Amino acid sequence: AQKITQTQPGMFVQEKEAVTLDCTYDTSDQSYGLFWYKQPSSGEMIFLIYQGSYDEQNATEGRYSLNFQKARKSANLVISASQLGDSAMYFCAMREGRGNFNKFYFGSGTKLNVKP
Amino acid sequence: ETGVTQTPRHLVMGMTNKKSLKCEQHLGHNAMYWYKQSAKKPLELMFVYSLEERVENNSVPSRFSPECPNSSHLFLHLHTLQPEDSALYLCASSPAGYNEQFFGPGTRLTVL
Numbered sequence: 490a491q492k493i494t495q496t497q498p499g500m501f502v503q504e505k506e507a508v509t510l511d512c513t514y515d516t517s518d519q520s521y522g523l524f525w526y527k528q529p530s531s532g533e534m535i536f537l538i539y540q541g542s543y544d545e546q547n548a549t550e551g552r553y554s555l556n557f558q559k560a561r562k563s564a565n566l567v568i569s570a571s572q573l574g575d576s577a578m579y580f581c582a583m584r585e586g587r588g589n590f591n592k593f594y595f596g597s598g599t600k601l602n603v604k605p
Numbered sequence: 606e607t608g609v610t611q612t613p614r615h616l617v618m619g620m621t622n623k624k625s626l627k628c629e630q631h632l633g634h635n636a637m638y639w640y641k642q643s644a645k646k647p648l649e650l651m652f653v654y655s656l657e658e659r660v661e662n663n664s665v666p667s668r669f670s671p672e673c674p675n676s677s678h679l680f681l682h683l684h685t686l687q688p689e690d691s692a693l694y695l696c697a698s699s700p701a702g703y704n705e706q707f708f709g710p711g712t713r714l715t716v717l
Contacts, residue, residue, distance in 0.1 A: 493647070524705050532693055534708035580648070584705075592661070593638070593706060595648040 491515065493581050493596035501602050502571045509556070510566040510599045512581030518542075522584040523564040525555065528598070529577045537579075540564060568601075576603045608632040609709035611696050617715045618686065626681040626712045628696030634707070635700060637679040639671060642693040642711070654679060686716045 494513045502508035514523065525537040540548040540555045548555040556565040568575055581596040609630045618624050630637065639651040653661035654673040668690075670682040679696055693713050697706040 522705075526708075532695075532711040532713070534695060534697070536705050536707065539705050592653075593650060597645070597647045 491596075492594035493583055495581055495596035495599050497599045498597075499600045499602070501604060502568075504573060504603055504605050505570055507567060507569045508571055508601065510568070510579050510581075510601065512564045512566065512596060514562050514564060514581070514583045514594075516562075516583060516585055518585050523555065523557070524582040524584065525553070525564075525566045526580045526582060526595075527575075527577045528580060534580070538566070571603045573603050573605060576601060608707050609696060609698055611694075611709035611712050613712060614710060615713045615715075617717065618683070619717050620686060620688070622686075623682070623684040625683065626694055626696075626714075628679040628681075628709055630677055630679075630696075630698040630707070630709075632698060632707060633700075634698035635676060636698060637673060637676075638697040638699075638706065639679065639681050640695040640697065642695055644692075648695065652681075683714075686714075688716050690714065691716045 492515050496511055500508060521542045523540045527535045527537050538548050538550045538553045538555050540557045547557050552569045554567045556567055578598045578600050580598045583594050585592045612627045616624060636655045638653050641649045641651055651665045652671040657673050657676055668685050672680040691714055693711045695711045696709040699706045
């Protein structure tokens with residue numbers, strides 16, 4: 490089974506509107522972390538937001554928020570007030586493990602296009 | 606200055622060549638990673654080093670050989686590659702424990 494599933498290969502959103510990118514995950518660990526990364530066409534992976542499995546509040550970082558629904562094993566990314574510069578690939582990822590060694594799993598990504 | 610740097614940014618090599626990819630992190634992290642990103646596929650974790658010791662090798666062919674001489678540097682030595690090895694190779698680092706990874710800009714590798 491896939492550890493991280495992103496069901497939206499591509500998304501369009503109008504500039505200044507909000508958009509939700511879906512992510513579901515699969516783990517039997519009690520302690521894990523969920524991440525979202527942005528990858529522009531330049532190729533670099535840019536960390537956006539992190540949610541720990543024990544965090545009770547949804548993580549927020551500026552215009553990014555993570556809608557964490559633990560029972561459903563979903564960790565959707567919400568981008569508010571989309572900007573043209575938000576056009577990129579977005580990857581959901583999960584960290585399992587403890588101590589010095591962690592395993593990271595990535596989804597297949599969602600390509601977001603922001604229209605002017 | 607970017608925390609994680611990779612050189613070269615682009616590499617074209619023949620199947621009989623030997624080349625090396627270099628990754629350097631300036632963040633004081635303890636763990637470093639090599640990923641392969643092929644078109645339309647999720648990132649594939651190749652190798653993980655924690656405190657300069659290899660802790661993960663995800664069934665990567667022996668034509669890829671990693672080296673981690675210290676906690677700041679990570680190499681990926683390449684020899685007799687195949688055209689299907691063409692991909693973006695990303696290096697990342699993270700502090701020990703539960704924290705996120707920080708990625709370098711990647712090396713775009715083309716094998717002819």
